[in-house]
Amino acid sequence: MTATNLGFPRIGLKRELKSALESFWAGKTPESDLRATAKMLRQRHWALQRDAGIERVPVNDFSLYDHVLDTACAVGAIPDGYGWQKGGPVSLETYFTLARGERGTAEACAHGHAHAHPAKGAPALEMTKWFDTNYHYLVPILRRGQDFAATGFPAVEAYEAATRAGFPARPVLLGPVSFLLLSKMAEEGGDALDLLPGLLPVYAETLKRLAAAGARWVQMDEPCLVLDLSDKARRAFATAYDTLSGIAAPLSLMLTTYFGGLRENLDLALALPVHGLHLDLVRAPEQLAPALAKAPPRLALSLGLVNGRNVWRTDLRAAFALLREAASERRAETLMVAPSCSLLHSPIDLEGETALDPELRGWMAFARQKLEEVAILARGLREGAPAIEAALAESDAAQESRRASPRLNDPAVAARLAAGTPEDARRASPFPARQAAQRARLNLPAFPTTTIGSFPQTAEVRAARAARKRGETTQEEYEAYLRAQIEESVRWQEEAGIDMLVHGEFERNDMVEHFAEFLEGYAFTRNGWVQSYGSRCVKPPVIFGDVSRPAPMTVRWSAYAQSLTALPMKGMLTGPVTMMQWAFVRDDVPAATVRRQLAYALRDEVADLEAAGIAAVQIDEPAIREGLPLRAADRAAYLRDAVECFRIAASAVQDRTQIHTHMCYSEFNDIIGSIADMDADVISIETARSRMELLEAFAEFAYPNEIGPGVWDIHAPRVPDAEEMRNLLQVAAQRIPAERLWVNPDCGLKTRGWSEVRPAIANMVAAARSLRVRAAE
């Protein structure tokens, strides 16, 4: 019976990795400093895990940018054009070029970090969401006939480093089948699974070296086992583990699944000749019984009993009951306790959260506390329940305090939801009538230009907010600064020739956290940073109770911005689906209830914006796709409810008020019907990098409302010229009737610098104008 962990956050309690990366990228510090910080963090985190009671710490879970990219580099899956010499090691330059694209001359971005403007050059690999999390991984690009060869053995190095430092360790590898399933083929119609035979020898060699170095267990992450699998994928699992399992005796493989239940893949997993299986018993507790009934007696079972995705304390008595159920049917030596998934998605330590209300704090656990819970459970099984009775009683008390707390429930919120009717989710008129009313009111040109909301969050803007937070400036001073920023941005937009303006979101720390700060039912952490991608982090707010909006949130800033101009000013909100998806959400009521509470809170904000004279309101829902259940069977119910919540937020307004929505990072092909059901008057989407590919889905579906396909890929530091954007718009116009097209970037501009935004927006307006001229001819 061992206490184990599947992975630890890399960024550091004070985001030390972020600082080290950004300083290295800016050319301010050498590679050796970055490596030293990485080493320090690894050592610190191993010690922290050991001190929490973890008996074998995970190694090779650390990454300088992303673990999927690390895997691609380790197996030599590197496309041409990134400066890698076949057979050689992968330089840091190649690695970061794959992650961030080729950099030319350094130039300051919004944060004041170096960025560059290569006119052309190797683009960054595509980034996409890691399952249903807000973490992004880099998508490896593989070719037909691709060969693989180890470029090094980072897992072996990490194992040796941990061993030298005195930490018993378990190396983590992203398993070969999930690696292939998460990759993309360069050629259309190619299937990455065909490359398995060439990939397995690299894994075999790695395992042999790990065994030689003394490793006894290797954690093989195969999260794709919780997805709907094709027969071919199922066969790939069989081939892979038939090949790998005996290769390096006495090495044992822990097949690790998470983010859901195995369901019909349980038999497949149990038939693989591995030595252990990790189950996510937080997302899928119901899989314990069948797993116990079917697992061969010698198979080790790793029970993921502590939630790696949320911040609530584990109900240790309930978890211990599950563990005892397992122990009653199996020998304790075959059992391990672990978090449900890697703790990558958890904040690091609750200890420093001294500003958090003590009652709320008593209900919570971050990575370090979660590992202590794992250790307690393991100890209970080893030494018997009395040995951990004090901890169980403390856990009971925390659970009871939370259950009984009057702060969770607001009768007015319950009453509001109960009084809701289907009418709440319906606009007064169908789209054509609304479109006519909006056109009459807004009087926009053809191909109207707009942006997605945020302008650069410069070092100066962040410093002004930080100074206010530390109490070094007054609220009046901070607001005067914001007003000046808004005024400057309005004047600039007018001069640039933008048709529908935004205020720029200068007052927002984050599009989710900012709104949460105005809403009841939320709490905030000081250091609860979670990696989103590379050096970028988010601090998800915690929804602990019923959500309501005591007062307007954005009306003052939007009305102020509108007062500066005769052009229409678009109000800017984050929608209910995204507000929930990007928060840590209470687990004592159904998620759908929380989402609906958010929908009504936002509905009131939309109505107040309309009353303040705002003619267009954008309700961002970039997380709608990410929240899609991993299994097709669960999707329809989610989509129905998510769409309804968006519509509740959007539908309180008159026909003449234009509702926009925005989505990025989205694949829509499988959910286009639901996107259409949202019935936003205008939707802006990310399409630049894929050269409008996404619009095919809209065209095929005959999507009826207005669309702004992004013409500027804002995730790269490159400034496209007017010609390029005009070409993209012409591609768009072949798929969508021109009179329904808007012109805008892919997403908000908060991560870009003004030196990129100014020329790119000028080019965008020029592209729109040139099409107007053509249309008029």
Ligand SMILES: Nc1nc2c(c(=O)[nH]1)N[C@@H](CNc1ccc(C(=O)N[C@@H](CCC(=O)N[C@@H](CCC(=O)N[C@@H](CCC(=O)O)C(=O)O)C(=O)O)C(=O)O)cc1)CN2
């Ligand atoms: N929640 C969320 N998820 C999202 C997105 C998003 O915008 N929000 N966008 C997509 C892409 N993901 C992204 C995630 C993070 C960032 C990002 O820029 N994050 C910032 C932090 C944003 C933030 O909370 N900023 C705060 C705190 C800033 C800060 O670091 N302050 C310093 C002090 C700064 C100073 O003195 O100058 C400190 O606290 O130490 C603020 O502006 O107020 C970062 O990593 O740098 C961008 C995109 C998908 N998921």
Ligand code: MET
């Ligand atoms: C991740 S979607 C971002 C939308 C938001 N309105 C912005 O412009 O930043």
Ligand SMILES: [Zn+2]
């Ligand atoms: Zn976006």
